[in-house]
Amino acid sequence: MGLFDFFKKDKESTAQQASLDAGLEKTKTNFFEQLSKAVVGKSTVDEAMLDDLETLLVHADVGIDTTVKVIDRIEARVARDKYVSTSELDRILREEIVALLEDNNSGSTAVLDRAGTTGQPYVIMVVGVNGVGKTTTIGKLAHRFHSAGKKVVLGAADTFRAAAVDQLIIWGQRVGVPVVSHGMNTDPASVAYDAVQKGVEMGADVVIIDTAGRLHNKVNLMNELSKIKRVMQKVLPDAPHEVLLVLDGSTGQNAFLQAKEFTKATEVTALAITKLDGTARGGVVIGISDQFSIPVRYIGVGEKMTDLQLFDRHTFVNSLFKK
16 A cells, blocks of 8 residues: 555545544434433442433433343443442443444444455345435445445346436446346346346446335235345355345334344345434444344445445444543
8 A cells, every 4th residue: 555545545534434423423412411411410330320321322222122231231340340430431331332232243344355356246135115215325335336446236126116216327327337227117136137147247346236125015025035036046146145224223213123124024134224414313223233133334424425334333332432
Protein backbone atom coordinates (compact mmCIF):
# COMPACT_ATOMS: atom_id res chain seq x y z
CA MET A 1 0.00 0.00 0.00
CA GLY A 2 1.42 3.37 -1.07
CA LEU A 3 1.41 6.48 1.07
CA PHE A 4 -1.46 7.98 -0.97
CA ASP A 5 -3.53 4.80 -0.55
CA PHE A 6 -2.85 4.82 3.20
CA PHE A 7 -4.09 8.39 3.62
CA LYS A 8 -7.10 7.69 1.37
CA LYS A 9 -8.04 4.65 3.45
CA ASP A 10 -7.53 6.60 6.68
CA LYS A 11 -9.77 9.40 5.37
CA GLU A 12 -12.49 6.90 4.39
CA SER A 13 -12.26 5.27 7.82
CA THR A 14 -12.64 8.64 9.54
CA ALA A 15 -15.66 9.49 7.38
CA GLN A 16 -17.28 6.12 8.15
CA GLN A 17 -16.70 6.61 11.88
CA ALA A 18 -18.32 10.04 11.69
CA SER A 19 -21.33 8.55 9.86
CA LEU A 20 -21.64 5.79 12.46
CA ASP A 21 -21.42 8.25 15.36
CA ALA A 22 -24.06 10.48 13.75
CA GLY A 23 -26.28 7.51 12.93
CA LEU A 24 -26.29 6.28 16.52
CA GLU A 25 -26.70 9.75 18.04
CA LYS A 26 -30.42 9.40 18.82
CA THR A 27 -29.93 6.01 20.47
CA LYS A 28 -27.04 7.01 22.69
CA THR A 29 -28.48 10.42 23.60
CA ASN A 30 -31.74 8.85 24.72
CA PHE A 31 -30.05 5.95 26.54
CA PHE A 32 -27.36 7.91 28.38
CA GLU A 33 -29.67 10.74 29.39
CA GLN A 34 -31.84 8.14 31.09
CA LEU A 35 -28.83 6.29 32.54
CA SER A 36 -27.45 9.53 34.00
CA LYS A 37 -30.76 10.17 35.73
CA ALA A 38 -30.79 6.62 37.11
CA VAL A 39 -27.36 6.91 38.76
CA VAL A 40 -27.85 10.37 40.28
CA GLY A 41 -27.06 10.20 43.98
CA LYS A 42 -25.81 6.60 43.82
CA SER A 43 -22.21 5.50 44.32
CA THR A 44 -22.47 1.75 43.78
CA VAL A 45 -24.25 -0.60 41.40
CA ASP A 46 -26.92 -2.20 43.56
CA GLU A 47 -30.10 -4.17 42.88
CA ALA A 48 -32.19 -1.02 42.34
CA MET A 49 -29.61 0.33 39.90
CA LEU A 50 -29.69 -2.94 37.94
CA ASP A 51 -33.51 -2.78 37.82
CA ASP A 52 -33.25 0.71 36.31
CA LEU A 53 -30.62 -0.47 33.83
CA GLU A 54 -32.82 -3.39 32.81
CA THR A 55 -35.69 -1.01 32.04
CA LEU A 56 -33.41 1.25 29.99
CA LEU A 57 -32.08 -1.64 27.89
CA VAL A 58 -35.60 -2.88 27.17
CA HIS A 59 -36.67 0.63 26.12
CA ALA A 60 -33.65 0.77 23.78
CA ASP A 61 -35.12 -2.34 22.07
CA VAL A 62 -32.31 -4.62 23.13
CA GLY A 63 -35.07 -7.15 23.81
CA ILE A 64 -36.11 -8.79 27.08
CA ASP A 65 -34.18 -12.05 26.71
CA THR A 66 -30.95 -10.30 25.71
CA THR A 67 -31.40 -7.69 28.44
CA VAL A 68 -31.67 -10.46 31.04
CA LYS A 69 -28.40 -11.93 29.76
CA VAL A 70 -26.63 -8.58 30.02
CA ILE A 71 -27.96 -7.95 33.54
CA ASP A 72 -26.95 -11.48 34.62
CA ARG A 73 -23.42 -10.84 33.37
CA ILE A 74 -23.18 -7.55 35.26
CA GLU A 75 -24.64 -9.12 38.43
CA ALA A 76 -21.96 -11.82 38.23
CA ARG A 77 -19.25 -9.15 38.02
CA VAL A 78 -20.72 -7.20 40.93
CA ALA A 79 -20.84 -10.38 43.03
CA ARG A 80 -17.26 -11.27 42.05
CA ASP A 81 -15.74 -7.83 42.55
CA LYS A 82 -17.81 -7.08 45.70
CA TYR A 83 -17.83 -3.37 44.89
CA VAL A 84 -18.62 -1.77 41.55
CA SER A 85 -19.04 2.00 41.41
CA THR A 86 -21.57 3.69 39.14
CA SER A 87 -18.64 5.46 37.42
CA GLU A 88 -17.48 2.02 36.22
CA LEU A 89 -20.87 1.05 34.85
CA ASP A 90 -20.31 2.41 31.32
CA ARG A 91 -17.11 0.44 30.91
CA ILE A 92 -18.57 -2.79 32.31
CA LEU A 93 -21.72 -2.50 30.22
CA ARG A 94 -19.62 -1.90 27.11
CA GLU A 95 -17.40 -4.93 27.82
CA GLU A 96 -20.34 -7.25 28.46
CA ILE A 97 -22.22 -6.22 25.30
CA VAL A 98 -19.09 -6.77 23.18
CA ALA A 99 -18.62 -10.18 24.84
CA LEU A 100 -22.25 -11.07 24.15
CA LEU A 101 -21.90 -10.17 20.46
CA GLU A 102 -18.68 -12.17 20.32
CA ASP A 103 -20.41 -15.21 21.85
CA ASN A 104 -22.97 -15.05 19.04
CA ASN A 105 -20.36 -14.65 16.30
CA SER A 106 -21.69 -11.25 15.30
CA GLY A 107 -19.30 -9.17 13.29
CA SER A 108 -18.19 -8.56 9.76
CA THR A 109 -16.53 -11.34 7.85
CA ALA A 110 -14.66 -10.32 4.76
CA VAL A 111 -17.09 -11.18 1.95
CA LEU A 112 -14.98 -8.85 -0.19
CA ASP A 113 -12.00 -11.13 0.38
CA ARG A 114 -13.96 -14.29 -0.45
CA ALA A 115 -15.72 -12.93 -3.53
CA GLY A 116 -14.06 -14.01 -6.75
CA THR A 117 -11.46 -16.28 -5.14
CA THR A 118 -13.00 -19.56 -6.31
CA GLY A 119 -13.27 -18.70 -9.99
CA GLN A 120 -17.06 -18.62 -9.62
CA PRO A 121 -19.38 -15.79 -8.58
CA TYR A 122 -20.24 -15.38 -4.89
CA VAL A 123 -24.04 -15.41 -4.89
CA ILE A 124 -25.97 -13.39 -2.30
CA MET A 125 -29.74 -13.84 -2.10
CA VAL A 126 -31.34 -10.87 -0.34
CA VAL A 127 -34.65 -11.27 1.53
CA GLY A 128 -36.83 -8.95 3.61
CA VAL A 129 -40.30 -7.40 3.66
CA ASN A 130 -41.23 -4.40 1.55
CA GLY A 131 -40.22 -1.07 3.01
CA VAL A 132 -37.16 -2.13 5.00
CA GLY A 133 -34.74 -0.71 2.43
CA LYS A 134 -33.96 -4.02 0.75
CA THR A 135 -33.46 -2.77 -2.80
CA THR A 136 -31.53 0.28 -1.59
CA THR A 137 -29.30 -2.01 0.48
CA ILE A 138 -28.59 -4.09 -2.63
CA GLY A 139 -27.63 -0.93 -4.53
CA LYS A 140 -25.28 0.13 -1.74
CA LEU A 141 -23.80 -3.37 -1.57
CA ALA A 142 -23.20 -3.27 -5.31
CA HIS A 143 -21.44 0.07 -4.87
CA ARG A 144 -19.25 -1.37 -2.10
CA PHE A 145 -18.18 -4.35 -4.22
CA HIS A 146 -17.81 -2.34 -7.42
CA SER A 147 -15.67 0.28 -5.66
CA ALA A 148 -13.40 -2.52 -4.46
CA GLY A 149 -12.80 -3.57 -8.07
CA LYS A 150 -15.20 -6.52 -8.09
CA LYS A 151 -17.36 -7.42 -11.09
CA VAL A 152 -21.00 -7.36 -9.97
CA VAL A 153 -24.29 -8.56 -11.49
CA LEU A 154 -27.70 -7.75 -10.01
CA GLY A 155 -30.84 -9.85 -10.45
CA ALA A 156 -34.25 -8.12 -10.19
CA ALA A 157 -36.21 -11.14 -8.91
CA ASP A 158 -38.71 -9.11 -6.83
CA THR A 159 -41.03 -9.24 -9.82
CA PHE A 160 -44.27 -8.59 -7.92
CA ARG A 161 -43.55 -4.88 -7.53
CA ALA A 162 -42.79 -2.80 -10.59
CA ALA A 163 -41.17 -0.22 -8.30
CA ALA A 164 -38.66 -2.78 -7.03
CA VAL A 165 -37.61 -3.80 -10.55
CA ASP A 166 -37.33 -0.19 -11.74
CA GLN A 167 -35.49 0.88 -8.60
CA LEU A 168 -32.89 -1.87 -8.99
CA ILE A 169 -32.32 -0.94 -12.64
CA ILE A 170 -31.74 2.66 -11.57
CA TRP A 171 -29.28 1.53 -8.90
CA GLY A 172 -27.45 -0.57 -11.49
CA GLN A 173 -27.10 2.50 -13.70
CA ARG A 174 -25.91 4.65 -10.80
CA VAL A 175 -23.29 2.14 -9.69
CA GLY A 176 -22.34 1.04 -13.21
CA VAL A 177 -23.18 -2.66 -12.98
CA PRO A 178 -25.47 -4.82 -15.18
CA VAL A 179 -28.96 -5.74 -14.00
CA VAL A 180 -30.78 -8.84 -15.21
CA SER A 181 -34.51 -8.10 -15.36
CA HIS A 182 -37.52 -9.73 -17.02
CA GLY A 183 -39.92 -7.02 -15.87
CA MET A 184 -42.91 -7.28 -13.54
CA ASN A 185 -45.05 -10.40 -12.99
CA THR A 186 -42.44 -12.74 -14.43
CA ASP A 187 -41.00 -15.86 -12.83
CA PRO A 188 -38.54 -14.78 -10.07
CA ALA A 189 -36.61 -18.05 -10.31
CA SER A 190 -36.06 -17.49 -14.03
CA VAL A 191 -34.57 -14.06 -13.30
CA ALA A 192 -32.28 -15.54 -10.64
CA TYR A 193 -31.16 -18.31 -13.00
CA ASP A 194 -30.32 -15.85 -15.78
CA ALA A 195 -28.50 -13.51 -13.35
CA VAL A 196 -26.28 -16.32 -12.05
CA GLN A 197 -25.72 -17.57 -15.60
CA LYS A 198 -24.71 -14.08 -16.71
CA GLY A 199 -22.38 -13.83 -13.71
CA VAL A 200 -20.65 -17.05 -14.73
CA GLU A 201 -20.40 -16.04 -18.37
CA MET A 202 -18.86 -12.61 -17.68
CA GLY A 203 -16.57 -13.89 -14.92
CA ALA A 204 -18.32 -11.86 -12.22
CA ASP A 205 -17.11 -11.92 -8.63
CA VAL A 206 -20.50 -11.25 -7.04
CA VAL A 207 -24.13 -11.84 -8.03
CA ILE A 208 -26.79 -10.22 -5.82
CA ILE A 209 -30.38 -11.40 -6.18
CA ASP A 210 -33.33 -9.31 -4.97
CA THR A 211 -36.43 -11.29 -3.89
CA ALA A 212 -40.02 -10.54 -2.91
CA GLY A 213 -40.88 -10.28 0.78
CA ARG A 214 -44.53 -11.19 1.16
CA LEU A 215 -44.83 -12.42 4.71
CA HIS A 216 -48.64 -12.42 4.67
CA ASN A 217 -48.48 -15.82 2.99
CA LYS A 218 -45.50 -17.61 4.47
CA VAL A 219 -46.10 -20.88 2.63
CA ASN A 220 -45.88 -19.15 -0.76
CA LEU A 221 -42.78 -17.28 0.39
CA MET A 222 -41.08 -20.51 1.49
CA ASN A 223 -41.96 -22.21 -1.78
CA GLU A 224 -40.77 -19.27 -3.86
CA LEU A 225 -37.43 -18.92 -2.05
CA SER A 226 -36.85 -22.67 -2.22
CA LYS A 227 -37.54 -22.63 -5.96
CA ILE A 228 -35.13 -19.73 -6.51
CA LYS A 229 -32.42 -21.65 -4.67
CA ARG A 230 -33.03 -24.86 -6.65
CA VAL A 231 -32.94 -23.05 -9.98
CA MET A 232 -29.72 -21.15 -9.15
CA GLN A 233 -28.13 -24.45 -8.14
CA LYS A 234 -28.57 -25.72 -11.70
CA VAL A 235 -25.87 -23.17 -12.60
CA LEU A 236 -23.85 -23.20 -9.37
CA PRO A 237 -24.54 -26.22 -7.14
CA ASP A 238 -23.54 -24.40 -3.93
CA ALA A 239 -25.53 -21.19 -4.59
CA PRO A 240 -26.59 -19.10 -2.80
CA HIS A 241 -23.46 -18.65 -0.72
CA GLU A 242 -25.21 -16.19 1.55
CA VAL A 243 -28.85 -15.42 2.39
CA LEU A 244 -28.91 -11.85 3.66
CA LEU A 245 -31.98 -10.73 5.62
CA VAL A 246 -32.56 -6.96 5.60
CA LEU A 247 -34.34 -5.53 8.65
CA ASP A 248 -35.47 -1.98 9.43
CA GLY A 249 -33.87 -1.05 12.77
CA SER A 250 -36.34 1.80 13.32
CA THR A 251 -39.22 -0.67 13.73
CA GLY A 252 -37.78 -2.04 16.97
CA GLN A 253 -39.61 -5.15 18.13
CA ASN A 254 -41.28 -5.56 14.73
CA ALA A 255 -37.81 -6.28 13.32
CA PHE A 256 -37.58 -9.18 15.79
CA LEU A 257 -40.89 -10.56 14.48
CA GLN A 258 -39.74 -10.26 10.86
CA ALA A 259 -36.49 -12.04 11.68
CA LYS A 260 -38.45 -14.81 13.38
CA GLU A 261 -40.73 -15.33 10.37
CA PHE A 262 -37.96 -15.23 7.77
CA THR A 263 -35.72 -17.64 9.68
CA LYS A 264 -38.67 -20.04 9.62
CA ALA A 265 -39.20 -19.51 5.88
CA THR A 266 -35.59 -19.93 4.77
CA GLU A 267 -32.08 -20.44 6.09
CA VAL A 268 -30.79 -16.95 6.83
CA THR A 269 -27.00 -16.73 7.15
CA ALA A 270 -26.41 -12.99 7.67
CA LEU A 271 -28.24 -9.79 8.61
CA ALA A 272 -28.26 -6.19 7.42
CA ILE A 273 -29.96 -3.73 9.77
CA THR A 274 -30.93 -0.45 8.12
CA LYS A 275 -32.22 3.03 9.06
CA LEU A 276 -30.35 3.25 12.34
CA ASP A 277 -29.78 6.94 11.69
CA GLY A 278 -33.46 7.78 12.14
CA THR A 279 -34.16 5.96 15.39
CA ALA A 280 -33.38 5.80 19.11
CA ARG A 281 -33.71 2.01 18.87
CA GLY A 282 -30.13 1.11 17.93
CA GLY A 283 -30.12 -1.51 20.68
CA VAL A 284 -32.10 -3.73 18.31
CA VAL A 285 -28.79 -4.67 16.65
CA ILE A 286 -27.59 -6.25 19.91
CA GLY A 287 -30.84 -8.08 20.60
CA ILE A 288 -31.38 -9.50 17.12
CA SER A 289 -27.79 -10.72 16.87
CA ASP A 290 -28.11 -12.43 20.25
CA GLN A 291 -31.56 -13.94 19.86
CA PHE A 292 -31.07 -15.43 16.41
CA SER A 293 -27.35 -16.26 16.59
CA ILE A 294 -26.99 -14.94 13.04
CA PRO A 295 -24.09 -12.58 12.34
CA VAL A 296 -24.93 -8.96 11.63
CA ARG A 297 -22.98 -8.28 8.45
CA TYR A 298 -23.99 -4.70 7.59
CA ILE A 299 -25.65 -1.70 9.24
CA GLY A 300 -27.21 1.30 7.51
CA VAL A 301 -26.43 4.62 9.18
CA GLY A 302 -27.42 7.16 6.51
CA GLU A 303 -28.65 7.77 2.99
CA LYS A 304 -25.33 8.07 1.14
CA MET A 305 -24.07 5.09 -0.87
CA THR A 306 -21.16 4.77 1.56
CA ASP A 307 -23.46 4.69 4.60
CA LEU A 308 -23.98 0.93 4.44
CA GLN A 309 -21.11 -0.17 6.68
CA LEU A 310 -19.56 -3.47 7.57
CA PHE A 311 -20.63 -4.20 11.12
CA ASP A 312 -17.78 -4.40 13.60
CA ARG A 313 -18.93 -5.14 17.14
CA HIS A 314 -16.10 -3.22 18.82
CA THR A 315 -16.52 -0.13 16.63
CA PHE A 316 -20.31 -0.23 17.03
CA VAL A 317 -20.28 -0.53 20.82
CA ASN A 318 -17.52 2.07 21.19
CA SER A 319 -19.56 4.49 19.09
CA LEU A 320 -22.70 3.69 21.09
CA PHE A 321 -20.90 4.54 24.34
CA LYS A 322 -19.05 7.57 23.02
CA LYS A 323 -20.11 10.72 24.87
